[in-house]
Amino acid sequence: MLDGFETREMWPYECLRCLYVWEEEFVVRRLCDAYGKRAEIWLSAGVPVQPPWAGSSCPSCGAHHLTSFPSGYLARHPELVAEPEPGPAPVFAPAPVSWPDSAPAARRSKLPGRLLIAFGVPLVLFLGYELYIIAAAHAGH
Incomplete structure (x- = not known):
């Protein structure tokens, strides 16, 4: 029961x-x-x-x-609460991607290269300096 x-x-x-x-x-x-x-x-x-x-x-x-x-x-x-009731749910389709600045694709594609330069160059300089200090310390012995 x-x-x-x-x-x-x-x-x-x-x-x-x-x-x-x-x-x-x-x-x-x-x-x-x-x-x-x-x-x-x-x-x-x-x-x-x-x-x-x-x-x-x-x-x-x-x-x-x-x-x-x-x-x-x-x-x-x-x-x-919205006033009108919605109709049947539409078939889901991904929304098109829109860039806020509407920049051409060629201009946007340069961004990864700029980031690589912005982070890569200082890193290479720092590592080069550290290797130079280590090499100079071993040469002095």
């Missing part, structure tokens, strides 16, 4: 990719069997789903990088 109860929980989320904010309602069935073993069944719209902290995705962009707020947070901060 199972013993248990149901509760309704609201989980507010924010997508860390597109910054969309929304709230989802879950029904949680907490059950306990005759042996004292406990289980939770999470339901969304009557369908069993993963718990809210596992496997959620943004309804706006489909990203899985989300954060959640404390229960009741969005009721206290209605300015965070």
Whole structure:
């Protein structure tokens, strides 16, 4: 024989990719069997789903990088909730990379060479000086 109860929980989320904010309602069935073993069944719209902290995705962009707020947070901060409900999630495609300065590729490709010079030249000079000091100390003996 199972013993248990149901509760309704609201989980507010924010997508860390597109910054969309929304709230989802879950029904949680907490059950306990005759042996004292406990289980939770999470339901969304009557369908069993993963718990809210596992496997959620943004309804706006489909990203899985989300954060959640404390229960009741969005009721206290209605300015965070977007007005229109999003349509179906688009197929995920990587966003094109845009460089802030819109520099041509030829100008950007010189950066690794400049870094090599900026770090390599002082390193070579320092090592050369140390080798010179060691060689001079051994020549003096």
